[in-house]
Amino acid sequence: MHVLVAGGAGYIGSHTAKALARAGHTPVVYDSFEKGHRWATRWGPVVEGDLADRARLLRAFRDYPIEGVIDFAAYIAVGESMRDPEMYFRNNVANTLTLLGAMREAGVRRIVFSSTAAVYGTPDRSPIPEDHPLRPDSVYGDSKLMVERILGWFDQAHGIVSAKLRYFNASGADPDGETGEDHDPETHLIPLALAAADGKIPHLSLFGTDYPTVDGTAVRDYIHVADLASAHLLALDYLIRTGQSLTANLGTGQGYTVRQVIHAVERVTGHKVPVIEAPRRAGDPVELVADPARARQTLNWTPTHSSIEEIVATAWAWYQRRPSQNA
Numbered sequence: 001m002h003v004l005v006a007g008g009a010g011y012i013g014s015h016t017a018k019a020l021a022r023a024g025h026t027p028v029v030y031d032s033f034e035k036g037h038r039w040a041t042r043w044g045p046v047v048e049g050d051l052a053d054r055a056r057l058l059r060a061f062r063d064y065p066i067e068g069v070i071d072f073a074a075y076i077a078v079g080e081s082m083r084d085p086e087m088y089f090r091n092n093v094a095n096t097l098t099l100l101g102a103m104r105e106a107g108v109r110r111i112v113f114s115s116t117a118a119v120y121g122t123p124d125r126s127p128i129p130e131d132h133p134l135r136p137d138s139v140y141g142d143s144k145l146m147v148e149r150i151l152g153w154f155d156q157a158h159g160i161v162s163a164k165l166r167y168f169n170a171s172g173a174d175p176d177g178e179t180g181e182d183h184d185p186e187t188h189l190i191p192l193a194l195a196a197a198d199g200k201i202p203h204l205s206l207f208g209t210d211y212p213t214v215d216g217t218a219v220r221d222y223i224h225v226a227d228l229a230s231a232h233l234l235a236l237d238y239l240i241r242t243g244q245s246l247t248a249n250l251g252t253g254q255g256y257t258v259r260q261v262i263h264a265v266e267r268v269t270g271h272k273v274p275v276i277e278a279p280r281r282a283g284d285p286v287e288l289v290a291d292p293a294r295a296r297q298t299l300n301w302t303p304t305h306s307s308i309e310e311i312v313a314t315a316w317a318w319y320q321r322r323p324s325q326n327a
């Protein structure tokens, strides 16, 4: 099967392209390379193009017999989204609408969409089931929720079925070391803790030590990117098999505090992580943990790489060989 992977040169997209190729499919990576990396595209044909470019998308749909789309192409920085809502709504919502319009015109009727736990905002309870109220606290989260709603209407109006996958904390790297995370600027906990352990940055700022948790630091559900990738393949199979749309959380159901993650980084690297305790980061909820029951039941998905040790060990191995460190 040929699958168009929009944003396939990015972090989760490249792992999913590899997983598709391994399963015998052809990932057709569609990426603008504004954020994506050439080195992350080694598992199939590459089309350089922007999601805003309907004609380019239609040409890709003509050039390859695409049976489904997996869409990762979006901006992801919460803080930036609050400073520039127009940029986020234009890229994440308007450009995705262009993709959906091109799919409709080309007769492509299945899409797996990258959504996020940020659609829940500050949750009332934890773990969070999919039917929890949706009250995003950020422009980023709202941009993803808007697309979820648009997808619902495209199913009703055009029979385009969709899997909306709400990621918790994507982390780790390809266990074979062929791809991994490389954001610029980096804002995520694990790569920053690794850089601090390695002496590349002087310290890690620990945002918030007065949360009502076991050690005062915030709790998150870290899910290995290889497990996220496998969920996308299962979701595409689900769309083909059932012809029905789906919304599912992707997390482990197990939370770790920031301090627990820092300790895992220290165990794995053998280096101390210099930490400076800092105030809470605006908009950070105390705890975000998935109820992953639906993905387990409907997709038969089981994370197999998401122990905190494997997440940190694969991230550390990747950190030490990632191409940009030589740049």
Ligand code: UDP
Pocket: 169, 187, 188, 189, 190, 192, 204, 205, 206, 207, 208, 218, 219, 220, 258, 281, 284
């Ligand atoms: N965090 C931190 N220092 C950092 C980056 C993150 O203390 O330099 C904390 C952050 O406040 C949150 C957790 O680590 O509680 C995970 O943050 P990340 O940005 O990796 O993912 P998020 O949960 O925001 O999607």
